[in-house]
Amino acid sequence: MLTDAATADLHAFFGDRFSTDRAVLRAHAQSESLIDAPAPWAVVFPDNTAQVARLAVLSARHGFALIGWGAGTSLEGHALARLGGVTVDFSRMAKVLAVYPEDMLAVVQPGLTREALNEELRATGLFFPVDPGANASIGGMVATRASGTATVRYGSMRDNVLGVEVVLADGQIIRTGSSAPKSAAGYDLTALMVGSEGTLGLITEITLRLHGQPEAVSAATCGFASIADAVDCVIATIQTRLPMARIEFLDEAAVAACNDFSGLELPLCPQLMVEFHGSPQSVTEQAARFGDLAAEFGSTGFQWARAQEDRTRLWKARYDAYRAILASRPGCKAIVTDVCVPISALAEAVEETRADIASTPVPGPILGHVGDGNFHAILLVRDGDAAEAAIARALAQRMAERALRLGGTITGEHGVRFGKLALMAAEHGPGWQVMGAIKRALDPQNRLNPGKLVPQG
Amino acid sequence: MLTDAATADLHAFFGDRFSTDRAVLRAHAQSESLIDAPAPWAVVFPDNTAQVARLAVLSARHGFALIGWGAGTSLEGHALARLGGVTVDFSRMAKVLAVYPEDMLAVVQPGLTREALNEELRATGLFFPVDPGANASIGGMVATRASGTATVRYGSMRDNVLGVEVVLADGQIIRTGSSAPKSAAGYDLTALMVGSEGTLGLITEITLRLHGQPEAVSAATCGFASIADAVDCVIATIQTRLPMARIEFLDEAAVAACNDFSGLELPLCPQLMVEFHGSPQSVTEQAARFGDLAAEFGSTGFQWARAQEDRTRLWKARYDAYRAILASRPGCKAIVTDVCVPISALAEAVEETRADIASTPVPGPILGHVGDGNFHAILLVRDGDAAEAAIARALAQRMAERALRLGGTITGEHGVRFGKLALMAAEHGPGWQVMGAIKRALDPQNRLNPGKLVPQG
Numbered sequence: 066m067l068t069d070a071a072t073a074d075l076h077a078f079f080g081d082r083f084s085t086d087r088a089v090l091r092a093h094a095q096s097e098s099l100i101d102a103p104a105p106w107a108v109v110f111p112d113n114t115a116q117v118a119r120l121a122v123l124s125a126r127h128g129f130a131l132i133g134w135g136a137g138t139s140l141e142g143h144a145l146a147r148l149g150g151v152t153v154d155f156s157r158m159a160k161v162l163a164v165y166p167e168d169m170l171a172v173v174q175p176g177l178t179r180e181a182l183n184e185e186l187r188a189t190g191l192f193f194p195v196d197p198g199a200n201a202s203i204g205g206m207v208a209t210r211a212s213g214t215a216t217v218r219y220g221s222m223r224d225n226v227l228g229v230e231v232v233l234a235d236g237q238i239i240r241t242g243s244s245a246p247k248s249a250a251g252y253d254l255t256a257l258m259v260g261s262e263g264t265l266g267l268i269t270e271i272t273l274r275l276h277g278q279p280e281a282v283s284a285a286t287c288g289f290a291s292i293a294d295a296v297d298c299v300i301a302t303i304q305t306r307l308p309m310a311r312i313e314f315l316d317e318a319a320v321a322a323c324n325d326f327s328g329l330e331l332p333l334c335p336q337l338m339v340e341f342h343g344s345p346q347s348v349t350e351q352a353a354r355f356g357d358l359a360a361e362f363g364s365t366g367f368q369w370a371r372a373q374e375d376r377t378r379l380w381k382a383r384y385d386a387y388r389a390i391l392a393s394r395p396g397c398k399a400i401v402t403d404v405c406v407p408i409s410a411l412a413e414a415v416e417e418t419r420a421d422i423a424s425t426p427v428p429g430p431i432l433g434h435v436g437d438g439n440f441h442a443i444l445l446v447r448d449g450d451a452a453e454a455a456i457a458r459a460l461a462q463r464m465a466e467r468a469l470r471l472g473g474t475i476t477g478e479h480g481v482r483f484g485k486l487a488l489m490a491a492e493h494g495p496g497w498q499v500m501g502a503i504k505r506a507l508d509p510q511n512r513l514n515p516g517k518l519v520p521q522g
Numbered sequence: 523m524l525t526d527a528a529t530a531d532l533h534a535f536f537g538d539r540f541s542t543d544r545a546v547l548r549a550h551a552q553s554e555s556l557i558d559a560p561a562p563w564a565v566v567f568p569d570n571t572a573q574v575a576r577l578a579v580l581s582a583r584h585g586f587a588l589i590g591w592g593a594g595t596s597l598e599g600h601a602l603a604r605l606g607g608v609t610v611d612f613s614r615m616a617k618v619l620a621v622y623p624e625d626m627l628a629v630v631q632p633g634l635t636r637e638a639l640n641e642e643l644r645a646t647g648l649f650f651p652v653d654p655g656a657n658a659s660i661g662g663m664v665a666t667r668a669s670g671t672a673t674v675r676y677g678s679m680r681d682n683v684l685g686v687e688v689v690l691a692d693g694q695i696i697r698t699g700s701s702a703p704k705s706a707a708g709y710d711l712t713a714l715m716v717g718s719e720g721t722l723g724l725i726t727e728i729t730l731r732l733h734g735q736p737e738a739v740s741a742a743t744c745g746f747a748s749i750a751d752a753v754d755c756v757i758a759t760i761q762t763r764l765p766m767a768r769i770e771f772l773d774e775a776a777v778a779a780c781n782d783f784s785g786l787e788l789p790l791c792p793q794l795m796v797e798f799h800g801s802p803q804s805v806t807e808q809a810a811r812f813g814d815l816a817a818e819f820g821s822t823g824f825q826w827a828r829a830q831e832d833r834t835r836l837w838k839a840r841y842d843a844y845r846a847i848l849a850s851r852p853g854c855k856a857i858v859t860d861v862c863v864p865i866s867a868l869a870e871a872v873e874e875t876r877a878d879i880a881s882t883p884v885p886g887p888i889l890g891h892v893g894d895g896n897f898h899a900i901l902l903v904r905d906g907d908a909a910e911a912a913i914a915r916a917l918a919q920r921m922a923e924r925a926l927r928l929g930g931t932i933t934g935e936h937g938v939r940f941g942k943l944a945l946m947a948a949e950h951g952p953g954w955q956v957m958g959a960i961k962r963a964l965d966p967q968n969r970l971n972p973g974k975l976v977p978q979g
Binding site for chain 1: 622624625626627666667668669673678680681690694695696697698700701702703704705706707708709710711713714716717718722734757761763804860862863864865866894895896925929930931932933934935936937938942946949950951952953954956957959960962963964975976
């Protein structure tokens with residue numbers, strides 16, 4: 066709990082932007098997943114970087130932890146105050162500070178959501194392509210190294226963050242990177258902050274790379290007789306270097322859930338959802354080449370979504386897949402798994418996972434950003450059923466181990482937080498201790514999002 | 523100097539792969555630039571990672587420093603034993619360990635040169651695109667976050683290194699990254715090692731992203747009436763998002779030097795050298811679009827290099843530009859500057875630099891990878907002329923300050939080592955101290971390439 070002295074200091078400085086209201090605390094203890102976490106001790110809503118720095122100084126003085134909060138869309142509970150502390154809600158720092166169309170850059174605050182950013186960019190002919198589905202905050206996306214459906218073409222946050230302003234544990238403000246397209250000036254602190262999950266600093270400003278809105282866009286769905294055919298088609302597509310903008314996989318169970326929830330009428334079989342960006346001519350050419358490839362793998366029911374409203378409907382259904390799958394088994398919570406493997410191992414990884422899930426009573430539709438080798442099984446566990454939860458956790462564990470055996474990673478995009486701490490040593494060996502050493506160097510009192518990512522205790 | 527005990531241990535373990543031969547030491551004290559550095563105390567030629575780890579253990583036991591050495595092509599003296607110590611020459615660790623065509627990855631040893639790698643890849647249809655000009659070692663390119671002529675299209679080492687094996691200061695071996703296309707599993711240690719200039723660990727193995735050899739390639743040179751016209755054409759080209767494979771700038775003095783040295787017959791005016799990669803159709807389309815843009819900026823003398831031998835001659839001349847410029851003023855050494863600015867500031871940066879150089883007696887042809895906002899002035903200083911050296915250093919300082927003022931960086935690709943230490947604080951502010959904290963966390967005894975990159979003393 067906050068001491069009286071800490072509460073007094075916070076209240077004196079932040080006034081009504083400091084809250085211990087029960088409803089506010091509860092709103093910052095919510096999670097999409099099975100994670101149980103206590104509410105934070107308090108929530109602060111800073112207006113600017115100087116206030117965040119001040120907060121860090123108070124945190125140092127009184128010894129309470131700070132946990133950043135963006136839009137609360139993390140599937141892994143990154144922003145939960147696992148060990149208590151003060152949540153830093155960035156919803157009042159949500160502006161686009163500048164757009165530089167000539168350099169294709171934008172400078173934004175962390176609380177801005179990606180949809181709000183793209184809304185502001187609409188008239189510029191530019192857009193920000195990293196798209197994890199949820200309307201996440203940019204700050205949260207930096208902190209978790211988010212990626213998503215368009216990463217196969219445009220890269221993840223690793224590739225699209227040029228620099229950040231960060232408040233360190235002691236209240237110092239640093240700026241990483243520059244506005245130049247590249248630099249060799251020392252350690253890549255930008256890359257270190259991207260994916261650090263709030264454990265090294267609080268991100269208060271971000272310089273993002275923008276991309277040109279594609280002249281033409283076309284999307285399609287395409288069914289296959291088996292998972293193997295669909296995934297082999299993806300592998301061939303990537304290896305042919307077709308510049309796909311999106312290439313998403315849904316297994317039959319995921320398709321059924323989306324049909325029911327979003328009113329799609331996709332044939333009940335493994336499906337790929339694809340999108341092409343480019344000039345009208347190149348989009349036509351790409352689509353034709355993809356169609357040829359898909360036919361080689363026995364595709365059926367190639368359905369175009371050429372009109373904007375059809376594409377919107379299709380991708381909305383894809384983004385709603387998580388909710389659709391949750392709705393397919395009422396009274397359940399989900400354990401969302403997230404592994405990523407080399408493209409060549411994708412078929413093996415997906416098929417083994419499919420068989421593994423099928424051997425249990427727990428349903429687990431599979432879908433993913435397969436162009437990156439990244440897929441998820443959404444394991445549906447009856448709320449309060451400890452036996453099912455244990456089965457699902459064991460499935461998730463085997464998925465992660467399988468990914469490692471195939472040269473992949475325990476998390477493609479959702480991050481580590483504390484659910485995957487035990488797997489970090491398996492993936493990184495002594496490299497995980499190096500992460501711990503960096504954490505201790507930058508946050509020796511362990512006040513920034515404690516209990517997560519690095520070795521504990 | 524090495525103690526007798528250290529010498530005995532090194533000799534006992536490494537036998538004739540440990541050398542204190544004067545000629546060997548001298549060969550590892552050479553530099554392309556004005557840097558004076560003493561020879562190392564000894565040179566070790568390890569055969570494998572275990573031997574490098576053993577070397578680190580001996581370094582810890584006896585307290586001597588370790589300095590990695592690849593191909594010795596650094597323009598900034600990264601691999602010089604500035605404060606003494608033992609040079610680790612990776613020339614015996616120069617193999618391609620594996621190529622995974624399906625995943626477009628190669629695993630290589632650090633001593634391998636980029637030309638040797640591409641020679642081995644030739645039959646696979648793949649290539650490694652990062653091309654700093656010199657036939658650098660891959661390990662050195664990782665350590666300096668190298669980029670070069672093709673970075674505008676394919677990215678730098680930051681974008682093309684998927685993982686590394688590193689021997690830490692205490693002899694521990696860690697592996698960063700995975701073979702999956704992306705990961706959210708903790709701090710990005712790969713990115714931390716890329717560009718760390720040998721100060722955090724010795725890189726012993728690298729997993730590289732490969733790219734498809736382009737179906738068709740076409741190159742051209744194109745003259746302009748003024749630097750402003752040439753650079754404005756580059757800015758327009760980048761902003762039009764033409765997917766240039768290379769777009770290089772040479773000012774009139776650089777052109778003259780290349781004509782003389784390499785037997786080119788380019789008109790004496792600012793020139794762009796460009797290259798297009800793609801399908802035959804797209805290359806034709808790109809070239810036509812670039813031709814239109816160049817014409818808008820008053821280009822003259824568009825010369826095609828369609829045949830492979832013409833392209834080879836052209837790019838060889840570009841790579842030899844440094845030697846050509848050196849040869850243009852006999853009896854000189856060069857101070858090679860290296861700044862990088864946002865594309866929108868490129869014209870201002872180049873023109874101010876041109877005028878600044880012209881106001882001094884020191885010649886300084888300008889050339890660069892302008893598609894990245896990156897350019898170099900090669901300042902020619904009469905060997906032993908302290909006054910000229912001082913003028914050149916002041917010019918270099920002003921170039922770096924100008925780059926910072928314009929939102930850029932003090933080094934686009936050559937790195938920091940010790941020549942730019944004073945500028946690091948100007949670029950990074952308190953962020954530079956964060957680099958120092960990371961260095962101390964990973965190398966508390968400062969035995970890895972000491973005297974470079976981080977705050978000293």
